[in-house]
Amino acid sequence: MTSTSLALVADIGGTNTRVALADGPQVHLETVARFKNAEHGGIGDVIARYLAQTGTRSEAISGTCVAMAGPVHDGVGTLTNLDWRIDKAVLGDALSTDRVAVLNDLQAQGHAIGRIAEADLTVAVPGPAAAEHAAALVIGLGTGFNACPVFDTDMGRFVPPSEAGHVSLPTSITELHPLLDKLVDGGGYPSVEEVLSGRGVSHLHAALHGEQAEPAAILDRIGAGEARAEATGALFVRILGDVAGNLTLTHLPFGGVYLVGGVTRAFLPHLARFGFAEAFHNKGRFSDFMAQFSVSVVTDDYAALTGCAGHLSHI
Template sequence: MTTNAPLILAADIGGTNTRVALLDATSLRAQTVTRYQNAKSSGLEDILRHYMDAQGAKPDAVSLALAGPIENGSGRLTNLDWAIDTASASAATDGAMGVLLNDLQAQGRALPFLAPQSLKGVQTGDPSSNEATCLMIGIGTGLNVAPVHRVGGQTYVPAAEAGHISFSARDAALGAFEKDLEGRLGHVAAEDIMSGRGLERAYRHVTGHDLAASDVMALCGQSDKDADTAVGLLVRALGHFCGDMALAHLPLGGIYLVGGVARALLPFMDKHGFLSCFADKGRFSGFMGQFPISVVEDDYAALVGAASYAQERLNVR
C-alpha cells in the first residue's frame, strides 16, 4: 500500500444487512467494518451519515455494491424497497466521488484479492489459464449469477439478474416443491427456491410450519429429519442450477459460490448430492468434472471488489 492510496468508503448493500468499511485503495481497514440492519434504518443515506460521523473520515470515493439492477447511476434493491443513487451517496459522504455496481459484480472484482484460505473446495476441476472465465453465484437473501472475464489484465463483470429465470425441477421431490410454490406464487423463479426465503419455503413445504432460515439450518445441524429434507431440496436444486450456469458460461477459471446461504449449505453438499446434480447433464456429464467449484468464506470480499472498482474509476478521471 502506498501513502497516497485513495481512501474509499465501500458499502455492501443486501436485502437484510448493509456492511460498510474504509479501505486504502483495496486494503481493508478491518477495524472499520460496521454492519447495519436495514430494517432499523430509513435508507442508505441514513447509514452513510451515521457511519461518517462515527469514523470521522473524508473519503475520496464512495462505492456501493447493491443487490439489485443498476442503470445510469441509480438502482433499486430487489428484496427491499430502497432506491439508491450515486448523487445521494456523494452528498451523504461530503462530496466523495460516487460509484455504483451490482453486489455480485463486486464479488467478481474481488477474485484477484481473495486469500487461498478463504476458499473451500467443492470440486477440484482442471487447471486453466489466468484469463479463463470465472462465474460468481451469490446465494443469500436472493440469488444472482455474474460471469467474470479477464481481458488484458483488466476485469470485466457484466451485470445480470439470473436469479429470476424460471425454475425447472429435475426430480419428483423438487417437482412437488415447485408445484406447491406455483400455487402460492404463480411464477416460480430460481431465487424463490435457492435463497434464505427459499429455505424457509422448503421447510414449510415439508412440515406445514414456518421457521426462519437460520433456525432451519440450526435444526439441520442437529440431525432434525424435516430440516435435513428441506436443506436437501435446496442443495439438489442448487446443483442442477449451477450445472446449467456452467454450460451457459463455460467458467473454466472456476465457479465461486458466495453469500450466507452458500456458506451454510456447504457442510451438507456431499450428503445431498450437489456434485451428482451438477453433473446431471446426460452425454455432457463427464464434461462437467472440469469446472473447479469453491465456496467463498470471506464475508468482506464484496467490499474489496467495490473498492477496486472505485479505484479504477478514480484513476481514469
C-alpha cells in the same frame, strides 16, 4: 491510508449495511461497521452516521463504491427487499467526489475474485488448474439468489449484471414437479429464488412437509440429523447443484465457479453428503464435460467490500 487514495465502500444487504474505508484495493477491516437498515432512511443516512462515528471528514474521501442487493441501471439501483433508492450522482454530491460506482452485490463479489485469501476458499468440487484469464462465475445465495460471470479483458475486469434468481426452477428434478404450485413468487411464477435463498429454505420445507419453520431452525435440525429437515436439505442441495450446473454451461467459467452468501456458507458442511457434486455434474451427455469446472465456497464475509475497493481502484 493516504489522503489521495482513501475510499469509502459499502455493502447493502436486505437487512444490514456494512461500511468500511479502503486504501486503493485494500479494505481496512478494522474500519468495518455494520448498521441495521430498518434504523435508517437510506444509504445517505448510513454514510453520514459512519463518518460521524469514525471522525472521517467527507472531503477526505476520494471515491466511493456501493454494492447493493438489487438491479442497477445507469448508476441507479433499487433494493429488491428494501425501499431505498441508490443514486450514483447523489452519492457523489454527498461525499464531494466524482469517482463513484454503484454495483449489484454479485458484481461486487465478482470483482473480489482473485483477491480472496486461500484460507477463505473451500473447494466443493475439484477441477483442473485455470488459465490466467479464464472466465469465472459467481453464484450468490442470501436474502435472494443471483449469479454473474467474471471476465478479465485487456481493458480490465468486466462483470456484467444479471437477475438469474428470477429464471424458472429446473424441470430435471422430478421431485419438484408436485411442489411447484407451492413454490411460486408473488406473480405466481416458480422462480429459482423461491427455493435457493434464505426464505427459500423455509418455502421448500413447507412445500415438502406442510410445516412452517425458520431457515436457521431447519439448518439446526439438519445438523442434528432430524429426518424431515434432512429431506429438505438434501433436495435443496440437489437443486443448487443442478442450477449451478446450468449456469456453468451457460457461461463456461473455466476459471472456476464461486458460491457466496450466508445461505451458501450455512450449507457448506452438507454439500458433499447431500450430493452437490453429483447434481452439478449430472448433465446427460455433457456430464463428463462438467469435470472441467471447479466449484469453491467463499467464506470471506467481507468479499463484497473487497470487490468494491478493487473496482474503484481501477476507475
